[in-house]
Amino acid sequence: MHYHQINNPLERPFHYSLCKPLLEQSPAHAAHAIREGKDPTPDMALGNLFHTLLLEPHELAKRFALEPHENGKTIRRNTIKYKQWYAQNISLGLQPYSIQDLKKCEAMIKSLRSNEHIAPLFKSMGIAEMVINWVDRWTGIPCAASIDWWRGMPVDLKKSRDASPEGFGKSIANYHYDIQAAFYCDGLKAASYPVPEIDDIPVFVWICCEDEPPYASALYYAQPEHFEAGREKYRHCLNVWKRCLESEAFLGYTSNKPIMPRLYKRKLIEGEYYG
Numbered sequence: 001m002h003y004h005q006i007n008n009p010l011e012r013p014f015h016y017s018l019c020k021p022l023l024e025q026s027p028a029h030a031a032h033a034i035r036e037g038k039d040p041t042p043d044m045a046l047g048n049l050f051h052t053l054l055l056e057p058h059e060l061a062k063r064f065a066l067e068p069h070e071n072g073k074t075i076r077r078n079t080i081k082y083k084q085w086y087a088q089n090i091s092l093g094l095q096p097y098s099i100q101d102l103k104k105c106e107a108m109i110k111s112l113r114s115n116e117h118i119a120p121l122f123k124s125m126g127i128a129e130m131v132i133n134w135v136d137r138w139t140g141i142p143c144a145a146s147i148d149w150w151r152g153m154p155v156d157l158k159k160s161r162d163a164s165p166e167g168f169g170k171s172i173a174n175y176h177y178d179i180q181a182a183f184y185c186d187g188l189k190a191a192s193y194p195v196p197e198i199d200d201i202p203v204f205v206w207i208c209c210e211d212e213p214p215y216a217s218a219l220y221y222a223q224p225e226h227f228e229a230g231r232e233k234y235r236h237c238l239n240v241w242k243r244c245l246e247s248e249a250f251l252g253y254t255s256n257k258p259i260m261p262r263l264y265k266r267k268l269i270e271g272e273y274y275g
Contacts, residue, residue, distance in 0.1 A: 013133060013144035016183040019237040020176055027244045028252040040095070046211065047159045049097050050105045054112065054157065055128035055149060065089040067098050074098045104211060108159070111215040118207055118219050126151040134190035138235070139242040145187045153196050154184050158208040163218045168208050172226065177206065179237075181222035182230030202227065 021029040149155040185202040204222040
C-alpha cells in the first residue's frame with residue numbers, strides 16, 4: 001500500500017471525467033490528473049477539432065492552427081520550416097491540425113447535417129459548451145459539467161470508431177458514458193435547469209459519428225439502465241473523493257490480489273494451457 005499526501009488538489013469542482021481513474025485505477029491517479037493534466041491524444045485532438053468546427057466555428061482560429069501544407073498534404077514534420085511553425089503556435093497555446101484532419105471533420109459534419117434525425121438539432125439556436133455548477137447535496141462537494149449542446153435538453157457529441165447500436169453500447173460501458181448521462185442530468189436539476197422527461201426518464205441525447213468513411217452517424221437516447229448504473233457509479237466516486245479530501249490522503253493501489261482476466265480463466269477451464 002502507498003498513498004500520496006497532496007494538499008487540497010481539488011480546488012476545482014468535481015467533473016465526471018474523474019470517475020474513470022477513480023473506478024479503474026486509484027484516487028492517486030485522479031489527483032495526479034488534476035494536478036498535472038495531460039496532453040491530448042491524436043483521437044482527443046481530432047475530437048476537439050470536430051466539436052469546435054460543428055458547435056463553435058467562430059472559435060477555430062483562437063484554439064487551433066492549420067499545419068503548413070503543400071498539394072493537400074502536411075509538409076514533413078522534421079523540416080526546419082515545420083518545427084519553427086510548430087514552436088510558434090504552441091507558444092500561443094494553439095492546437096495544430098492537419099489538412100487531412102480538416103477534411104475528415106468536414107465529412108463528419110456533412111454526415112450529421114444530412115441525417116434526418118440529427119440535423120434538426122442544429123438548425124436553430126442553441127448554447128454550445130454550456131457550463132453548469134452545483135453543490136452535491138449529499139457530500140457537499142462542488143461539481144461542474146460542460147454540456148456540448150443545449151437546446152432545452154442536453155446533447156453530447158461523440159466521435160466514434162463504431163456508431164452502430166452494439167458498437168456504441170460497448171463505448172458507453174468502456175468509457176463510462178452512463179456516468180456522464182446521470183451526472184449531467186442530476187446536475188442540471190440541481191442547478192435549476194428544466195430537464196425534459198419521457199415516462200419519468202430524463203432526456204439525454206448522444207450524437208455519434210464514425211471517423212472513417214462513410215462517416216455513418218446515429219442518435220441515441222440514454223436508457224433507464226444507463227441512469228441507474230451511472231448514478232450508482234458517480235455516487236460511489238463522490239463518496240470516495242469526499243473521504244480523500246477530508247483525510248488529505250489520496251490512496252494508490254491497496255489490494256494485494258491480482259485479478260485474473262476472463263480470457264485466462266476460460267483457457268484454464270478449457271485446458272488450452274496444458275496442451
